[in-house]
Amino acid sequence: PGSIKVAVNLCPAQFRNARLLSTIVEALDISGLPPSRLELEITETVLLANSQATLSMLQHIHMLGVHIAMDDFGTGYSSLSYLRSFPFDKIKIDQSFITDAGDID
Numbered sequence: 001p002g003s004i005k006v007a008v009n010l011c012p013a014q015f016r017n018a019r020l021l022s023t024i025v026e027a028l029d030i031s032g033l034p035p036s037r038l039e040l041e042i043t044e045t046v047l048l049a050n051s052q053a054t055l056s057m058l059q060h061i062h063m064l065g066v067h068i069a070m071d072d073f074g075t076g077y078s079s080l081s082y083l084r085s086f087p088f089d090k091i092k093i094d095q096s097f098i099t100d101a102g103d104i105d
Contacts, residue, residue, distance in 0.1 A: 007039040015046045035065030043072050062087040
């Protein structure tokens with residue numbers, strides 16, 4: 001059980017909430033879940049809103065020890081080089097890229 005992670009999807013509205021960081025800390029305290037076992041998933045839409053504020057929030061979350069995943073990569077306008085400026089632990093490619101991969105000639 002020590003290696004099992006809890007993944008939580010955050011919508012853009014949740015990510016923009018001023019209390020997000022304190023909510024994460026509170027949830028970790030109440031649950032007793034080590035930060036390293038929590039993975040927050042965000043989509044490209046979050047990155048397009050306000051990149052400086054987004055980067056700052058992601059860095060604060062990362063400093064807590066919480067893992068951050070980019071979910072559904074490829075459905076928006078982000079490039080791989082753009083993603084390098086953010087502290088992602090994982091990039092999850094949208095299934096639409098994989099579904100027809102065997103059919104490409």
